[in-house]
Amino acid sequence: MGSIPDPWAYNLEDELEQMRELVERIQSQGSATQYSETSRRKILTVTANGRGELVDLAFRGTAYRSLPPAELSHLILETAEKARARGRQAAMDQIAQIAPDAAISPDLFDPKAGFEEFVRAMSEAFDAPATESESKGSS
Structure with missing residues (x-):
């Protein structure tokens, strides 16, 4: 016989x-x-995906050519960071619709994070609510 x-x-x-x-x-x-x-x-537009990776950088007109290099650099970095942050937030908002009980960290979408970190963060996100409710139920 087989095992049960x-x-x-x-x-x-x-x-x-x-x-x-x-x-x-x-x-x-x-x-x-x-x-x-x-x-x-309104000199440039930066596009980022939900992981915060830059997808596109487009200059509008030629006004950027008259900017001092340091100012242009600052403008690019500032705009890119805003696009990255909003892209990650948009992805987190979508995830909240898919898995509303998950405690998702914004670091989950860091482009430097590898797949292992992604899976570990996802596991922790889904374990956290269950652990809290279990501890409340046992008190």
């Missing part, structure tokens, strides 16, 4: 599969989400 199936094992496998599907959806939506920010002087 363990219902816990099935539950864990189901949860793992759901987690994989959610991670795939989040990654694809994060990469697909884009946000553009135009500089305060």
Whole structure:
């Protein structure tokens, strides 16, 4: 005779599969989400994706050529950071719709974070609410 199936094992496998599907959806939506920010002087527009990676930088007209290099550099960096921050926020807002109970950290979308960090952060995000409710239930 075979061994008796363990219902816990099935539950864990189901949860793992759901987690994989959610991670795939989040990654694809994060990469697909884009946000553009135009500089305060309307000289350039920077576009970033949901992971904060720069996707495009477009200059408008030729006014940027008359700016001192330090000022142009500052304008590019300032506009790029705003686009990156808003792109990441837009991705987090989309994730909140997909998984409203997840405690997602903005660092999750840092372009320097690798896949392992992404999966670990996702695991922690989904474990945190369950752990809090379990501790409240046992008090």
